[in-house]
Amino acid sequence: MAVPRIGIGMDSSITPLRHGGLSLVQTTDFFYPLVEDPYMQGKIACANVLSDLYSEGVTECDNMLMLLGVSTKMTEKERDVVIPLMMRGFRDCALEAGCDVTGGQTVLNPWCTIGGVATTVCQPNEFILPESAEVGDVLVLTKPLGTQVAVNAHQWLDQPERWEKIKHSVTEELVLKGYERAMDSMVRLNRTAAMLMHKYNAHGATDVTGFGVLGHAANLAKNQKAEVSFVIHNLPVIAKMASIAKACGNIFKLLQGYSAETSGGLLICLPRDSAAPFCKEIEKLEGRAAWIVGIVEKGDRTARIIERPRVIEIPAIEKEGQLW
């Protein structure tokens, strides 16, 4: 997520150019590794950067730069194994998105960092400003919540003291399945969703990352032209993550909507009649569900989750490409 945001963009900056009605749409993001597999970490970082373009309905990334911090604490051998894998993951994800990594910057840093800069030059009809929600619209979410809980629970498998706290709510197998489900979600591009935003006349979107689904819903609500508010009724959550979160004494605030996500889904405002066909088509194209999670009401540009939201448990993916 790009901060501070200035100008007319939200997740990306949108800058009018000197040339024929074109705009520069741009975003940057870097963070610290959160999964063990360097290749997957590279993919996640790239998908996460691109997501800021996709949330504005942009489907083409014209250029990607990579930002890399190589940890000073790695041995030379660790570096030689880990860094090329992370770079390859990043590059493979960019290629999947149809863009090249043409440069970047690498530094030595105490902590390992990975991220990038995604840029595209657009005609006005190529992006959708996140500001046109209308009363009666429906909110759709394209990826399940709970990635942070899943990543943490997975780390706790090796930390007996932490594991002690949650072992009565979950099995090791379910933690592993949740972790796999989170990885599947974090490496997945929101590009199809961005394409379908155009087809189904989306009124705006944001991507769910560090502030959690409610934090980003609130940002999106604040950015609307009309006097609307967002009400979230349903929380699709990776299976078992809600009970793990509960067992930890609610440090994640998952069901309150504030658990951080990495490379999360798009939260999209769609005309009421478009929402179901949108979800159906994304599932058909990608083998992954999207969910109607809320509605747009008349209001003061705020967002809330109802008192007892329905938690939809999203199970593991049993087999490559199989629907669930």
Place this chain on the structure above:
Amino acid sequence: MAVPRIGIGMDSSITPLRHGGLSLVQTTDFFYPLVEDPYMQGKIACANVLSDLYSEGVTECDNMLMLLGVSTKMTEKERDVVIPLMMRGFRDCALEAGCDVTGGQTVLNPWCTIGGVATTVCQPNEFILPESAEVGDVLVLTKPLGTQVAVNAHQWLDQPERWEKIKHSVTEELVLKGYERAMDSMVRLNRTAAMLMHKYNAHGATDVTGFGVLGHAANLAKNQKAEVSFVIHNLPVIAKMASIAKACGNIFKLLQGYSAETSGGLLICLPRDSAAPFCKEIEKLEGRAAWIVGIVEKGDRTARIIERPRVIEIPAIEKEGQLW
């Protein structure tokens, strides 16, 4: 300096766009603070990022993003003072260059980092590829060398053991003057030089940063279409930095051309007859000299410094705006 470089750019990536013959020119750079004054550090970081655009003859930056790492080791009070100053310096420098900072990314990191992403969208006549040097061309350098030595010597004023080594070659006053001269140089934009590259039909350029003047000259030579080599005869060096470098046992390799520079000058290939008027005009416009430092010969795309280069001692700037 942006690495790795892919595509037709050198200091910046140059990517053809889908729209009417336009190209995306882009670079990113971030590093660790090297001067004490946070405001000046912000300016230096911004000037350093922009320099990669200017070295390709680009004079307009369409968008700037800021990359910031806030040190976890700073107290809250230190952060509240230092970070806003650094951001303001960065932004003021961008404004001076005629562009806005429209976004970026801020993270917590053990080491403080500052940098940015500079992007522009260009018509073909707006950039100059660094590849058309011809035999008989002249090499011009637009800023003096020795910034790293100056910054280090300044730090050593507070380190008796280090100071002991150099105190017979320099006075405290001259170290302070050298530091001021280095700051003046590092915050200065290479934008006027980029504009004059067009006026005087430059055949290509690069900016002198981490690899030193010879390292970057070698990179530029390697990138030429014609069979040419670069020979450097003159080294304009901030006054006293050569003797400090010598007193330290040559750890900097300053006169060998390998001392790192931050936000260094452009090294430009100019037709022989253009070099003197170029230098004269930049001095007139900016109150700062540029120097003819070498020539382009027939060769195998390498660069060298002659055995006994002439070291030009560049004195401090006595008064704002005064020529020296």
